[in-house]
Amino acid sequence: MTLRAGSVTAPRRPTRSIQVGRAAVGGQSPVSVQSMTNTLTADLDRTLAQVRALAQAGCDIVRVSVPDTNSLEGFARLRENIGLPLVADIHFDYRLAVGALDAGADGVRINPGNIGSAKKVEEVVRAAADKGASIRIGVNAGSLERDILESHGHPTPVALVESCLRSVDLVERMGFNELKLSVKASGPMETVEAYRLLSEEVDYPLHIGVTEAGTVLGGSVRTSVALGILLSEGIGDTLRVSLSGDPVPEVRAGIEILQSLGMRGGPRVVACPTCARSEVDVAALAAEVEKRLEGISTPLKVAVMGCPVNGPGEARESDAGIAGGKGIAILFVEGHVKRKVGLDEAVDALMDEVRRLEQKWTRAQGVEK
Ligand code: SF4
The missing domain is CATH 3.30.413.10 (Sulfite Reductase Hemoprotein, domain 1)
Structure with a gap:
C-alpha cells in the first residue's frame, strides 16, 4: 500500500461518480453520511420530523423503507416536503421500487437477488433510467441467493461479493451504470474483507457500513473499527453507521468517523x-x-x-x-x-x-x- 506523505490514510480509490439527487457520490466528492428513518413511512408527520432532525444533524442522504402501498403513499408525500436526497429501500416487490421512483425517489436500494426475475429487475432499472435516479445494489448476509449460500455454507465475504457481482452483471447487461454497491456483513472484520474484495473488482462507488451493528456504544465502536480501516485504505464513498433506536446518533457517529480521519470539516x-x-x-x-x-x-x-x-x-x-x-x-x-x-x-x-x-x-x- 502506498501511503501519502504526512498522512496515515491511503489515497482514495478511484470510483465513478453518480448522483443521488443533489448529492454526488463517488469520484472526488467528499464521503457522504447516510441514515435511515425508523418511523412508519405512512406516518408523514413523524417521518418528516425525523428526516428534518437527520438533516439538522448533517445527514447528506436519507433512506426510507417502503414495504407496502401505504408506505409508498407516505413516501410520495414525504418527497413533496423534503429536498434532501431520498432513497427508497425496497425488498421483494419491484412495483414498490417503480412506484417510489415515480414518486420522485432520488435512488432506490434493492437487492436484485430478492426482487425476483430479471424481468422485474429490468422494470426497476428502466424506471430509474427514465427518472435519472440511481440504484444501490445492497447485498447483506441475510438476503443471499440460495445457490450462493449453499455453495459457501454461510454468508462469507466471498459469498457476499459473488452475489453482488452477479447483480451488477445483470444490471449492466441492461445498460445501466448509475450504481453504488454495498456488501455489509454483521461482523466488522468480515465487512472489511468483503469491501476489500469488492473494491478490487469494480469502480462503482461503495456504500460502506456494518449491518445490524447494534446499540449506540457497541454499534458505533464496531462500525468505527471497520469503517476506519476501510476509509484509511481509501475504500468507501458514502457510509452509514447502523444503530438501534433514534437514527440521529448514526449521523453524529458517521461525521465523527470522517472527522477523525481528517475527511470532513465542521466543529x-x-x-x-x-x-x-x-x-x-x-x-x-x-x-x-x-x-x-x-x-x-x-x-x-x-x-x-x-x-x-x-x-x-x-x-x-x-x-x-x-x-x-x-x-x-x-x-x-x-x-x-x-x-x-x-x-x-x-x-x-x-x-x-x-x-x-x-x-x-x-x-x-x-x-x-
Ligand atoms: S480538566 Fe480537570 S476535571 Fe477534567 S480530567 Fe483534567 S483535571 Fe480532571
Missing part, C-alpha cells in the same frame, strides 16, 4: 474525561454544546473541561472553550482567557463566541478566494 467538541477535580457536569455540558453546534460547518475545536486546574491548558488549545469552576466557568477564546461567566450562562456565552469565530472564518475564506 469538533473535545471534553475532558473528568476526575475528582471536576467542578461541573462535563458530560451534560458537552452534550448540550454538541447539540447546539449541529448545522454549523465551520472547522472549529470547541472544548468543555471540568476544572480550572488542567482545564485551562486544554481549553487554550481549542478555538473556544469553557473550563468549570465553583459555580462559574472560565471562557477561553483563541488561546486566551476571555472572562468568567456564571455556570448557567456558560453555554450561551460559548455559543456567542462560536458564532463570532464562524463569521471571522467565513470572512477569511472570502479574502482567500
Whole structure:
C-alpha cells in the first residue's frame, strides 16, 4: 500500500461518480453520511420530523423503507416536503421500487437477488433510467441467493461479493451504470474483507457500513473499527453507521468517523474525561454544546473541561472553550482567557463566541478566494 506523505490514510480509490439527487457520490466528492428513518413511512408527520432532525444533524442522504402501498403513499408525500436526497429501500416487490421512483425517489436500494426475475429487475432499472435516479445494489448476509449460500455454507465475504457481482452483471447487461454497491456483513472484520474484495473488482462507488451493528456504544465502536480501516485504505464513498433506536446518533457517529480521519470539516467538541477535580457536569455540558453546534460547518475545536486546574491548558488549545469552576466557568477564546461567566450562562456565552469565530472564518475564506 502506498501511503501519502504526512498522512496515515491511503489515497482514495478511484470510483465513478453518480448522483443521488443533489448529492454526488463517488469520484472526488467528499464521503457522504447516510441514515435511515425508523418511523412508519405512512406516518408523514413523524417521518418528516425525523428526516428534518437527520438533516439538522448533517445527514447528506436519507433512506426510507417502503414495504407496502401505504408506505409508498407516505413516501410520495414525504418527497413533496423534503429536498434532501431520498432513497427508497425496497425488498421483494419491484412495483414498490417503480412506484417510489415515480414518486420522485432520488435512488432506490434493492437487492436484485430478492426482487425476483430479471424481468422485474429490468422494470426497476428502466424506471430509474427514465427518472435519472440511481440504484444501490445492497447485498447483506441475510438476503443471499440460495445457490450462493449453499455453495459457501454461510454468508462469507466471498459469498457476499459473488452475489453482488452477479447483480451488477445483470444490471449492466441492461445498460445501466448509475450504481453504488454495498456488501455489509454483521461482523466488522468480515465487512472489511468483503469491501476489500469488492473494491478490487469494480469502480462503482461503495456504500460502506456494518449491518445490524447494534446499540449506540457497541454499534458505533464496531462500525468505527471497520469503517476506519476501510476509509484509511481509501475504500468507501458514502457510509452509514447502523444503530438501534433514534437514527440521529448514526449521523453524529458517521461525521465523527470522517472527522477523525481528517475527511470532513465542521466543529469538533473535545471534553475532558473528568476526575475528582471536576467542578461541573462535563458530560451534560458537552452534550448540550454538541447539540447546539449541529448545522454549523465551520472547522472549529470547541472544548468543555471540568476544572480550572488542567482545564485551562486544554481549553487554550481549542478555538473556544469553557473550563468549570465553583459555580462559574472560565471562557477561553483563541488561546486566551476571555472572562468568567456564571455556570448557567456558560453555554450561551460559548455559543456567542462560536458564532463570532464562524463569521471571522467565513470572512477569511472570502479574502482567500
Ligand atoms: S480538566 Fe480537570 S476535571 Fe477534567 S480530567 Fe483534567 S483535571 Fe480532571
